[in-house]
Amino acid sequence: MTNANNAVTNTEAKTAAFLTVADIQAMNMEAISSQPVEMVAAHELFGFSTELKGVGLLPVFTDSHPLVPKINNDHVFSESLVRRILLSMKGGDSSILLVGDKGTGKSSLVTQMHARLTKPMIGITGSNGIDDTHLLGCKTIKGGDVKEVDGVLSYAYRKGLTCLIDELCTLRPGVLVGINDILQGDGVINLKHHGIDPSLDPRALLDVNGGMTIVKHPMFRLFATDNTGGKQQRDARFSGTNAQNSAVRSRMTSFTVPFMAPEQEMAALQGSANAYANAKKLTAMDTMHTRQLVEFAFRFRKSFSMEEACDNISFREIQRWAHKWMMYGDLDESFVDAVYNNLEETDRVLALEHFESVFARKLILPEEHAFSVGDVADKFIKANIATNKAA
Template sequence: MTNVNTTTNITVEEVQAALVQEYTSQKFEKVMVHELFGLSQPLPGLEQPIPVPVERHPLAPKVQDGYVFNEKLLRRTLLSMRTRDSIMYVGDKGTGKSSFVQQLNARLNRPVININAGPGVDESYLVGCKTIENGSVKAVDGVLSYAYRHGLTCLIDEICTLRPGVLVSINDLIQGDEVVTLKHHGIDPSLDPKMLMGLNNGMTLVRHPAFRLFATDNTGGKQQKDPRFSGVNNQNSAVRSRFTSMKVGFMPADKELAALTNTLKGGVVENVHLAMMVEFAFRFRSAFEIGEAFDNISFRELRRWALKMEVYGCIHESFMDAIYGNMEQSDQLLAEHLFEETFGQRLILDDVYTMSCADQLDAIKAITAAAA
């Protein structure tokens, strides 16, 4: 594929036309949205079929059979994609923010490139830099600028763990400007100022019509006191304003049960046990909402519990390893109480949780006395 973004002696308008021509030259099929996403009824505003590339893109995520979509979130996302919005999904851990983006693009057959943010991700990682190759200076893309140039979907997970200054530096890309000047590459002092917007100087980036930017975060870059999310940075409000921010919560109980059931498929775990697992999760989440618990229970953890139940064959051992072991001590006490309320039986824990060193001392004293 010719990189029309860096071809010399060509105008921005010609690059944009070439990108559109390149993208639309693919073979598409028209698909009803609700059928594509496994829904029973059309979504308001999305009653007409949409084009989906026929040939599977190698960077498109794998479709997860039985994935359950949040219909309202899906509708707002698809409509926002029409206007090329950058979208940030904000919500508690394990609410399915990243998996939603992956499965959305899997159904649309859109290529995705993913970034796991953190304090080590800098501007050059996102939008590139200049390097030396074979004795010559060469401009190279970062992950985000490459996606911008070639029409990939870019997903930045935990975006607010980036240093605030890094996000500010890519405001024009988040905003979705049609033409971006990569000033961080430096300016050739011999270059005529009239040529700064030319495409032969290695500084100009033209947005591909298929590019979309998604991000996920627990706090959305807002001020927060929750110690669970230490390491998350407060972000500039001007940066946040460039995103369409969508709140992602836990799925309704019936959909969470359906997703859990679809995860297993083996039939080893009885439906009544799966239903009680979901009930336990919502009991604990309710306690968290009113401040009785330190942490929440994510669907990720719930899914791990079900999978371990399928392998272990024991509701107690599977809960102990999938949920209980990661909890704060105060939450463990609450979990034992809610487990008994939900399952009608006391939680049976391994000795390492129930037997103290004093108990062991008493046991060895008894053994010693019997042997004397």
């Protein structure tokens, strides 16, 4: 029998008896130590040429797990950012917030780091409809019996998964206040919102067999992504977001995720374009065209930083543009469908200027954009008048 099977057998034996918090913690550590791992230098794992100061070797589980994200070999990591996140995780930080503009790769950074570390994770996307039952669970009826079920966050906390909450700023502020104990790294939490049996002895509230008490698994981590950092916004681009309680924000280690450097973005875009071309059996994109798409994005981002534009251009937008360019075989139509149509009216004027600067010619708009309704109406009315006069 393997060490892993022994760990399961011991766990099953202990769950039949009364379990203490110390028992759960010991069982978790026993299960972790029984898993086969390979120690890999951090810089090699993430594709850097030099060692990551202070990080050293990282344990990588060699057993496959269905909740480990798939590796994207074309993903480009920021060496400094990866180093600081790894050291924060190593130092015990269990709540990490990634803040940045749309399309800077916040969620991709989390998933691709976990793919390299072979660490399983689950996630949920925030919205005004998410409440504490989605995160911490509730009581439900199953087969005529009352049953306690976990939420995404409490399940990850119990089982040692990473929980990723995307779009944190869309949650109602009170929801995050309700998970303060998890955010600050408490080793044990009590799910009192499940209700308390009035016949229960108060000392039994800490009985981990009772379902209300959850012991934190040592491998648990909470990651969240956000465009605003949970702070008050008056910008129309962040419509639907909520300012979060400052005490909540203070419980999380926050990192800023910027756009990639131009050379990195070109490498990532070329890799994505090549993969798409191979999958769809298309002619691959020329590196000069890749450079032009990235140049357009940075011209627009500069305009945004100078408050000349209402919005930004994300990596996912130029990636979509590249894919459509190869599929359509047409620069202009692919640009319109991938980027232009999503822009505010005032930003479209700016986009036309940047397009002309990058490609040394004016954009040729497809027929649905070539004429306004007024132009079409005037032409039609004039034709009718001429017809009537002729009659």
